[in-house]
Amino acid sequence: LQTINCLLSSGEVPKLFAQQELDGLATQLREQSSEESFDGDLHDYFAYRTKCLLHIVIIMNTDKSDFSFQLLTNPALYKQCTVIWRDEWSKESLQMLPSQLLQSSGADSDEVTNSMPPFFGSAPEQVPRKYVSFVETYAQIFL
Secondary structure: OHHHHHHHHHOOOOOOOOHHHHHHHHHHHHHHHHHOOOOOOHHHHHHHHHHHHOOOOOOOOOOOOOHHHHHHHOOHHHHOOOOOOOOOOOHHHHHHHHHHHHHHOOOOHHHHHHHOOOHHHHOOOOOHHHHHHHHHHHHHHHO
């Protein structure tokens, strides 16, 4: 997360590129920055373009004990990002996920369809990882 925090806050990750790689990009960056009439040096332009064009998706479990610590030590995660909190799963997701997970565990589709208890679709909405673990445990025990 620290690397992503650096990228979000400054537009670069220190020592990610070797000097030779940066030299190879310099000509192209110089041309693009002059076309856009960018006011600044090539390093600033590179960071600006990175921040504009890079899109990052991070999925974090809010139930983990270190979740708050991770946010505190990586402030760009909440200062530079749009946070989408998923409080609940749709009924369709709750019903579809067990079928897909059970089929991927090696069971044939008829066995999966016939063995799926009705409570999978009506299970309380849980943290995604816990719900997936629940379905996987079911597969290990009963299939």
